[in-house]
Amino acid sequence: MNQETWTAVDGYFQERVLAPDRALQAAVEASERAGLPAIQVTPLQGKLLMLLAQLHGSRSILEIGTLGAYSTIWLARALPEDGKLVTLEVNPKHADVARANLARAGVAERVEIRIGQALDSLAELARQGRGPFDFVFVDADKEHNAEYLEWALKLTGPGSVIVVDNVVRHGAVVDASSRDASVVGTRRFVERLAAEPRVSATAVQIVGSKGYDGMVIARVL
Numbered sequence: 001m002n003q004e005t006w007t008a009v010d011g012y013f014q015e016r017v018l019a020p021d022r023a024l025q026a027a028v029e030a031s032e033r034a035g036l037p038a039i040q041v042t043p044l045q046g047k048l049l050m051l052l053a054q055l056h057g058s059r060s061i062l063e064i065g066t067l068g069a070y071s072t073i074w075l076a077r078a079l080p081e082d083g084k085l086v087t088l089e090v091n092p093k094h095a096d097v098a099r100a101n102l103a104r105a106g107v108a109e110r111v112e113i114r115i116g117q118a119l120d121s122l123a124e125l126a127r128q129g130r131g132p133f134d135f136v137f138v139d140a141d142k143e144h145n146a147e148y149l150e151w152a153l154k155l156t157g158p159g160s161v162i163v164v165d166n167v168v169r170h171g172a173v174v175d176a177s178s179r180d181a182s183v184v185g186t187r188r189f190v191e192r193l194a195a196e197p198r199v200s201a202t203a204v205q206i207v208g209s210k211g212y213d214g215m216v217i218a219r220v221l
């Protein structure tokens, strides 16, 4: 099995289970034109996020790490008409691209982008008494994933869902001697998760057009 196969299989399923989608396509193109890194979730992963939020009946969603709002659009589509999504982004240029993409997708009024270091924005959300959020998608800098789990727990309640992206990194997660900051951060997050009595969690390894990675999926107890 190799990248060529994973990409071909992603294409095979994309053509069959995903409808052509101009807003999502335009979001990818606008992000690329603006020079954003092409690290958004894949189309099949985006739909997985939407389906999880729909199956759960989520009405309020918190996302940490917006980029060009590709995953944000998928998640916003899971919401009912009066649902709300807050997404956190440190880079104002990313937020500008995201805002335009969200407007084009017709979900702008359901989505609030907060610009700043996610740790500051999370503290601000807590101060403002926001939450509990039904669903949290953690997908920013991997160094702070342990802290993001802590904040996610403060901003959710029993039955909420927490999904954390990029926890496998081509298998690098099992390298205890890694000095890669995102691997170190992921391993610190996993240790915290393992010791955390307030969640029930699993990990899903994923291959596809973005390579070999995975997500942690957890339910708050």
Ligand code: SAH
Pocket (backbone or CB within 6 Å): 039, 040, 041, 064, 065, 066, 067, 068, 069, 070, 071, 072, 088, 089, 090, 091, 094, 116, 117, 118, 119, 139, 140, 141
């Ligand atoms: N969720 C997006 C991809 C996010 S990429 C998608 O799948 O479509 C990670 C994003 O997190 C980048 O835009 C980056 O600027 C942002 N980010 C990195 N560190 C951050 C921090 N400390 N606080 C907030 N955002 C951060």
Ligand code: DHB
Pocket (backbone or CB within 6 Å): 039, 040, 041, 139, 140, 165, 166
């Ligand atoms: C990176 C970040 C992501 O959120 C992702 O899905 C893939 C890669 C990165 O920082 O390299």
Ligand code: MG
Pocket (backbone or CB within 6 Å): 039, 040, 041, 139, 165, 166
């Ligand atoms: Mg990611």
